[in-house]
Amino acid sequence: MAGVTDYTFRRLIKRRGGVGLVVSEFISVEGLTRHNPKSKRQMHFAEEERPFAVQIFGGQPERMALGAEMAQEVGADILDVNCGCPAPKVVRNGGGSGLLRDLPRLETILKEIKKTITIPLTLKLRTGFSESTINVVEVAKMAEQCGVEHIQVHGRTKEQGYKGLANWDLIKQVKEAVTVPVSGNGDITTIEYGIERWKESGTDGILIGRGAMQNPWIFRQFQDVIEGRKPYQPDLSEKKAVLLEFFGMCREEMPEIVALGKMKQLAGQFTKGLIGGAQFRQTLYHSHSAEEILDNITIYFNTLAADSNYGDGMVEADAAASDSCDMFASGGDVSTSVAAV
């Protein structure tokens, strides 16, 4: 996720366990191949993140191939091509979901990249440009012919943006149409929903985006359920510790002002559904220094701990995750991987 799955966030998530694969933010090949410092920084990763996929975007085949080569050179394990971003600036330049309505260009891009790299090439798709031009099955078949080794489908069209729900029937159709592994993506924020979609679609894996910001343990919980255990439930002190860990990493790795923004972004998602979360978010948004943020975190978690309603720290979503353990144990054979995108 652009602006989210940077070096800092990816390690935070990876350290919680259960993550099959982490993927970089999408990186502009126009920036990368012109040695733009931001694009280069976005490719930076740590050994603890492996396997690590770099995702690139762009509309020019030569630049895409060059960008892919650069990702391979820095040691990425997988090269992923973005064919889903709906941002007007990206689409206007022929990249992201713009490629969904220019298949000859996409085909050239994939073939040029394949000629250039030896690491696996994967493709992230939306279901089509618009409701009336859904073509994800056709695109997936073409991509397979070009040598793409894994296809990920976010079950929405470009025009849908993030509205409505992802269409997992279309994801299932892709899985049935190609022989390479297919992963599904869209709206998985609970273990229960994720396992249902995974099983029903028959896909090889699932991708989780926004859900990882709300619950960094979601991958570990999936792994627990897949392996027949009750999903791990972090207690309050661990929830507090993860926020502090993230803030500490941000402060070490970026300017203070950026670190404050990142912290507010994560805390905004992380406290969704927590008792008093809305009030806490307001307090954080109005904090102007690291000290204020740290004080507010301490006050919030102390209040929660003192609140007997909170009990063992479980909120509704956690309880549902716990129940889904039994549901999965009774006959699932889904065993591939859960990735952070």
Ligand SMILES: Cc1cc2nc3c(=O)[nH]c(=O)nc-3n(C[C@H](O)[C@H](O)[C@H](O)COP(=O)(O)O)c2cc1C
């Ligand atoms: C803030 C944000 C940034 C995103 N950036 C990217 C990106 O760079 N590359 C990509 O393939 N998808 C990107 N996505 C889409 C997600 O990877 C994912 O496909 C989508 O959010 C649906 O999955 P989810 O419901 O699990 O979040 C982004 C989504 C969000 C919310």
